[in-house]
Amino acid sequence: GEKMKKFKKAYLLSLLLLILTLVSCQNKQEAKVETREVTDQAGTKVEIPKNVEKIADLWHANNQVVLLLGGADKLVATTNPIKKNPWFAKVYPRIKDVAAPFNGKDLQVEELMKLNPDVVLTSNDAELKAVKDAGLKGVKVTFKDFNGLRETIKITADLIGGEAPKKAEEYIKYLDENINYISEKMKNVKQDKKVKVLHIVSGENLLKVDGTNTIINEWIELAGAENVVKKEGNQLELTMEEIVKLDPDVIIIGSNNANEAVKKLKEDKVWATLKAVKAGKVYANPMGTFPWDRYSAEEALQILWAAQKFNPEVFKDLNMVEKTRDFYKRFLNYDLSEEDAKRILNAENPAK
Helix, strand or coil, X not given: CHXXXXXXXXXXXXXXXXXXXXXXXXXXXXXXXXXXXXXXCCCCEEEEECXXXXXXXXXXXXXXXXXXXXXXXXXXECCHHHHHCHHHHHHCHXXXXXXXXXXXXXXXXXXXXXXXXCEEEECCHHHHHHHHXXXXXXXXXXXXXXXXXXXXXXXXXXXXXXXXXXXXHHHHHHHHHHHHHHHHHHCCCCCCCCCEEEEEEECCEEEEECCECCHHHHHHHHCCCEECCCCECCCXXXXXXXXXXXXXXXXXXCCCCHHHHHHHHHHCCCHHHCHHHHCCCEEECCECCCECCCCXXXXXXXXXXXXXXXXXXXXXXXXXXXXXXXXXXXXXXXXXXXXXXXXHHCCCCCCC
């Protein structure tokens, strides 16, 4: 009797263990089945969950790509400049409630871990390392040209899943159509004298400009003009003498305080001697859910806008208000009023 009882107990226990082992193997296997591999922009293969539900996006510009691809509801972390962008909040009000796990510019890894993201996007190598050291899935996204923009759109769409890859294809097709439209129109234009353009980074420092081997240089050329700065790189610091020597036909001021800076240029004695200023060809660069000129999916509109500013006669039939409204409807699923489209094109904030 006693032996039998013990035997039964041991038997049941081993049966239970066997069941538990099977169940845990099953779970492990399920966990295995539930992941997939993506390749980031550095060529690193990253294993991520099959269904990504929570995205932390630590690169300002890429948040706009996530919005464009219909994945913004998955954002659990963003950045402060995106939370402060008035057009982003207008198109996607929930962004105000998304955490930004930063102290100034420094990533707070503990805060990020509490948000428990399935995947973390960043363009910054130090951040990427910190994220991976914390055991999170870090994916690098970065670009400095239109090919990189196309790649970023594809990688981000792949992460989001669902309808996003289809949307990515549609966007890339739209971008390419706009590029072809401009080059077709410019074919018959005498190109011995290309319009010379100076792109000033922002209204905060008028001597900081963008040189060659940048996405800015690329859209200037795609739009049928020439960058007057021949040095390589973003955010180069020039002297006033150098700028006077370059004497551009057109000046564009990007990002913050651009409209104030346009006024300042016109009132300044030295700047007033420049061709562009004399001709009234100083423009604030449009800003939507991200500045159009830098690392933005709205780059597809930037090239059209720029082409029209550089060669107004050639592009007189181009209606930028319509194009902007159409883009917002088609890609951001947002009905932009005519007045708001004009505000974006004039680098102004939404009406209060």
